[in-house]
Amino acid sequence: MPFTSLGLQPALADAAAAQGYATPSAIQHAAIPLILQGSDVLATAQTGSGKTAAYCLPLLQQWLSGQHGSRRQLYGLVLLPTRELAMQVGSILRELGNSLPRHPKVVVAYGGVSINPQMMALRGGADIVVATPGRLLDLLQHNALRLSGVSTLVLDEADRLLDLGFAAEIGQLLDLLPPYRQNLLFSATFPLALRTLAQQLLREPQTIDIPATPDNTPAIRQRAIEVDAARRTMLLRHLLQSENPERVLVFVASRHTAERVSGKLQQAGIRAAALHSDCSQSQRGQALADFKSAQLQVLVATDVAARGIDIARLPMVINYDLPRSPADYTHRIGRTGRAGASGVAISFVYADSTGHFRLIEKRQQLQVLREHIAGFEPQDAPVAAPLSDGNGGIKGKRMSKKDKLRAAQAIQS
Structure with missing residues (x-):
């Protein structure tokens, strides 16, 4: 029609x-x-x-x-x-x-x-x-x-x-x-x-x-790769070199991690930049413009970008750090597979986050097959998620007042 x-x-x-x-x-x-x-x-x-x-x-x-x-x-x-x-x-x-x-x-x-x-x-x-x-x-x-x-x-x-x-x-x-x-x-x-x-x-x-139906659900192939936390950057670099996607949006948990990971990628000759709340407006605008035009292959971002980036035909999203809540997981992976296009969403799952990802799966009513990449097989033993508060140690849908103030300050200021 x-x-x-x-x-x-x-x-x-x-x-x-x-x-x-x-x-x-x-x-x-x-x-x-x-x-x-x-x-x-x-x-x-x-x-x-x-x-x-x-x-x-x-x-x-x-x-x-x-x-x-x-x-x-x-x-x-x-x-x-x-x-x-x-x-x-x-x-x-x-x-x-x-x-x-x-x-x-x-x-x-x-x-x-x-x-x-x-x-x-x-x-x-x-x-x-x-x-x-x-x-x-x-x-x-x-x-x-x-x-x-x-x-x-x-x-x-x-x-x-x-x-x-x-x-x-x-x-x-x-x-x-x-x-x-x-x-x-x-x-x-x-x-x-x-x-x-x-x-x-x-x-x-x-x-x-x-409602989400097979007809209107974005065509996003979800993957979960088990890896030791200390080897995530090496695995990220390996995936970028072996699969060579045109553009990748990588989500991390902190501004420090965004700078560190983007810096490591730059040292490896990969066109990468960081996007977080400490970036000036001109830095943000330049990073987004370069990413949209494919002058950057990788944008390493905190959740400040989770609902603010709409990139046509973005082929891949990677959760370097898992999001704190299942809702944020949905918004993150939703950056790919937009407007009828298909995409891939990869989550790195390491020992301390194994239970965390299981609970995300449970709340999202999905089950993602765990993968091992040759040369990056995990050695650390999984850590069970705490169950005392009924949330499995991950953030629920409601933010605390302190978190709201922090998030608003980070985005508005």
Whole structure:
């Protein structure tokens, strides 16, 4: 079924195809007509299902159909949890908007950088603003924009917004928005806190829930390689040289590990870089740009990048360190196998993490065959997972207040 059958203009349908969407995904097929009708929408779908295009395409068409005066008045507002995701969505809106007879002015705003260039970008107004909540409040305090004309509000990765402690900021922003507007809430999961927010935000919403099925589940081949912890870097280098993937996203647990592993790979002649919260914005932007253009083969990242990277046809993801929670495992491996492409997700399992990975498997209702690579067979004995708290020693779905503050500070500052 073509995108035009959903009510999109041919120019936007062509732009969607240029972004890699030959036909609408399940979430796009369900959401686009409802959004074009003006309904509030509550949509949940798995990572990599095409949620971003599901709201960007109709948002642009609605903006184009609206009345436009001499001065730009803010039409659409998209709130996101991280700067990487804000940049990604802003880029998608601009690329799609370039196909229209009149190009929208899209401004992206996030913390961790000087506010002055973002204030300058907002001079003369904007049609669509994509922002993290904290920086948007800063801009409002500087009178850089007004929210009184917003027609459509989008909360993307809404579960992550709440996980990172942005509930208070979202509440402040809702008080500044006009009472009559369209509200779109997109999320990968639907925890209790999000249900409460949805009840406050949405008016007679159309609910969309796209469950994982064989037809819409990303084609990700999951592998688990057992190896001693001390030999993971050597195994990583071996895999890069023997399998030679064009690009690999490697997830690690700390900034120190990201720098150490990327440095070791560079010494071996592998084009690699680190991405973590201590990187400056220019360093982050350069690393992502080089990775997308395949000038870098390997990007070694902490979870700051878990929901902020959308790389077309990324063939491989490697969990050098296992994630703390099963949900993070899903978001990590979901960086590959996107938009109908296939991918491989490899997890290194060593003695101390054997029980940890078993619990991830249990909560994800999967079983991954353990592999041994010749020359890297593990020698250390597996360590049993602690069972005293019922969580097997791994982090559950709810973050502690301290973890929320740390995560928000790392991403916003």
